[in-house]
Amino acid sequence: MSSYTRIISLLFFSSFLAVCAQNHTYVYHDCPNTTTYARNSTYSTNLRTILSSLSSPNASYTTGFQTAASGQAPDRVTGLFLCRGDLSPEVCRSCVVFSVNDSLTRCPNEREAVLYYDECMLRYSHRTILSTLSRNGEAVFRNDTTIPSNQSERFGNVLMSTLSQAVADAVTSPRKFDARKAEYTAARNVYLLVQCTPDLTNQDCSTCLQVSINQLPLDKVGGRFILPSCNSRFETYPFYNQTAVKALSPPPVSAPERPGKSGKSNGSVVAIVVSTIVVVLLLLAGYCFFTKRKKEAYDTAPASDDEISSADSLQLDYRTIQAATNYFSESNNIGRGGFGEVYKGTFPNGTEVAVKRLSKTSGQGEAEFKNEVAVVAKLQHRNLVKLLGFCLEGTERILVYEYVPNKSLDYFLFDPAKEGQLDWDHRYKIIGGIARGILYLHQDSRLTIIHRDLKASNILLDADMNPKVADFGMARIFGMDQTEERTRRIVGTYGYMSPEYAMRGQYSMKSDVYSFGVLILEIISGKKNNSFFETDGARDLVTYAWRLWRNETPLDLVAPVIRHNCQINKVVRCIHIGLLCVREDPANRPTLSTIVMMLSSNTVTLPVPKQPKFFAQSRPKKDLTDSEQSTKSSSVPWSIDGASITELYPR
Numbered sequence: 001m002s003s004y005t006r007i008i009s010l011l012f013f014s015s016f017l018a019v020c021a022q023n024h025t026y027v028y029h030d031c032p033n034t035t036t037y038a039r040n041s042t043y044s045t046n047l048r049t050i051l052s053s054l055s056s057p058n059a060s061y062t063t064g065f066q067t068a069a070s071g072q073a074p075d076r077v078t079g080l081f082l083c084r085g086d087l088s089p090e091v092c093r094s095c096v097v098f099s100v101n102d103s104l105t106r107c108p109n110e111r112e113a114v115l116y117y118d119e120c121m122l123r124y125s126h127r128t129i130l131s132t133l134s135r136n137g138e139a140v141f142r143n144d145t146t147i148p149s150n151q152s153e154r155f156g157n158v159l160m161s162t163l164s165q166a167v168a169d170a171v172t173s174p175r176k177f178d179a180r181k182a183e184y185t186a187a188r189n190v191y192l193l194v195q196c197t198p199d200l201t202n203q204d205c206s207t208c209l210q211v212s213i214n215q216l217p218l219d220k221v222g223g224r225f226i227l228p229s230c231n232s233r234f235e236t237y238p239f240y241n242q243t244a245v246k247a248l249s250p251p252p253v254s255a256p257e258r259p260g261k262s263g264k265s266n267g268s269v270v271a272i273v274v275s276t277i278v279v280v281l282l283l284l285a286g287y288c289f290f291t292k293r294k295k296e297a298y299d300t301a302p303a304s305d306d307e308i309s310s311a312d313s314l315q316l317d318y319r320t321i322q323a324a325t326n327y328f329s330e331s332n333n334i335g336r337g338g339f340g341e342v343y344k345g346t347f348p349n350g351t352e353v354a355v356k357r358l359s360k361t362s363g364q365g366e367a368e369f370k371n372e373v374a375v376v377a378k379l380q381h382r383n384l385v386k387l388l389g390f391c392l393e394g395t396e397r398i399l400v401y402e403y404v405p406n407k408s409l410d411y412f413l414f415d416p417a418k419e420g421q422l423d424w425d426h427r428y429k430i431i432g433g434i435a436r437g438i439l440y441l442h443q444d445s446r447l448t449i450i451h452r453d454l455k456a457s458n459i460l461l462d463a464d465m466n467p468k469v470a471d472f473g474m475a476r477i478f479g480m481d482q483t484e485e486r487t488r489r490i491v492g493t494y495g496y497m498s499p500e501y502a503m504r505g506q507y508s509m510k511s512d513v514y515s516f517g518v519l520i521l522e523i524i525s526g527k528k529n530n531s532f533f534e535t536d537g538a539r540d541l542v543t544y545a546w547r548l549w550r551n552e553t554p555l556d557l558v559a560p561v562i563r564h565n566c567q568i569n570k571v572v573r574c575i576h577i578g579l580l581c582v583r584e585d586p587a588n589r590p591t592l593s594t595i596v597m598m599l600s601s602n603t604v605t606l607p608v609p610k611q612p613k614f615f616a617q618s619r620p621k622k623d624l625t626d627s628e629q630s631t632k633s634s635s636v637p638w639s640i641d642g643a644s645i646t647e648l649y650p651r
Ligand SMILES: *[C@@H]1O[C@H](CO)[C@@H](O)[C@H](O)[C@H]1NC(C)=O
Pocket: 021, 022, 023
């Protein structure tokens, strides 16, 4: 036993013997031995400090969540525990004490670790872990018993819709926890639980839980998907304390009506359905019936590429930026992106800029950073936000962009008070503009740049509502490998990420195509893909759009605010293209150049769309057999797979 272990054990025996020596069910742990600390190091002292603070009698076992930090970088240790939301403070403490002790055996000298038990999770790291989504050390577990096939469909549907409701409630609850049961046959219940660490924002919690629930094995009698930031679990028996859960939250009065989804009178719906069918038939009979517009020019020429600026000419003085942004004042803050806060700045000559103060350390040196900024600054197209320069000051890294006066697309699209400002012509122009911007990134810019985080909030609008794609090239600037097909870091946003990217970290130009398809559907419907909980069982916009298409009522997707004033053939064509973009197999999705062609010419015949991928409802067969094979023996009740190590940076 190391001296370190002895010290901690002594500590426990002296002060914690009073705590009942209950044992706790170990689930999984992850502590990569690639970063370790030496026994007597400052790091080990700091770790010891936070572990004893986390397990001290005064830690907040009543809220079930506590963080602790000690020391200065690079030896700073941050740690936390999270107890299952239904547990009493006593059980919580007992589990934390147990896990701290257990961590000494399972992770004797690793700098970061996460350990999961049925009742709690313990985590520590030398990195920033608070308020940050992480997928390092995630794992899926499944009970090998399969739900009988005559119940499986109902089981999956009941489970997924209940999980969705649980996520919605957990996100807004103070403990970021929800547990509930649902009946899937007259006599059988399924019990489920979702929980985030309460340091996450509502948005991050939702993102994390969506990732988690979408990977649950819905065809099994039990399963869980655990991540350091959140977890979800279901069983066919009660595995949490139902009395405690009831006490935690009063039962909901009734399922709340979601506003804005049923505002149409039946008469006009019928009229629209009938006219839709007629129009679709007409379109099928002959495309040209409605088409009188000339072929539009979808040019892809960059603005001007000859003024190739060297890295140094792009470097700006820190004080200039401080002055321009009024010392990064709160009133100049205009938003928050995936990589940091954004401020509006005004230079002495009156030029307005957007200043992005990067929050995450970029793991690469100054020279590489400068090089990559220079590369990205050369990407110039009227549908891309222009990168004007950068600034380096100490550890601070700042990017300076052209200022785009209107806000981002989501600001208009999803706000009932503003969606009217985007009429069909605007929306159509925006779809075409985004396509051209991405096409330029993919193919016309000499380099192949995959955006990887295409979404409505990354589309800025200029004064004439022309779209400009923002946040491209961030993977380069942050030194994440662009050439590798599999990535350890997932830089995406749930709801826009293609299945292969979200699940396996595989990205390609076709993952941008998937996100673009989601964007088209959002622009047309005015609905967000990732906050979409329909009562009729469609879990997301993509599924919903597909069902309408299959039922030959695609116009039902169209946002009411533009429904009566749009060019129906174009709307239908856009929905069609959107559905082609979200095909499950990346090979079946069109390329951006094909998409631009499809948008610009009505004579190009489009392939028939197929049912898109819903994330979890039907797990691929291969996945199941793989996991069955990986189960070591019948005495191992749970099998693990997909314990991939990736990080998720949403937005
Ligand atoms: C753990 O719990 C089980 C059943 O609750 C019990 O049989 C076993 O003795 C306990 N082990 C320890 C070390 O307390």
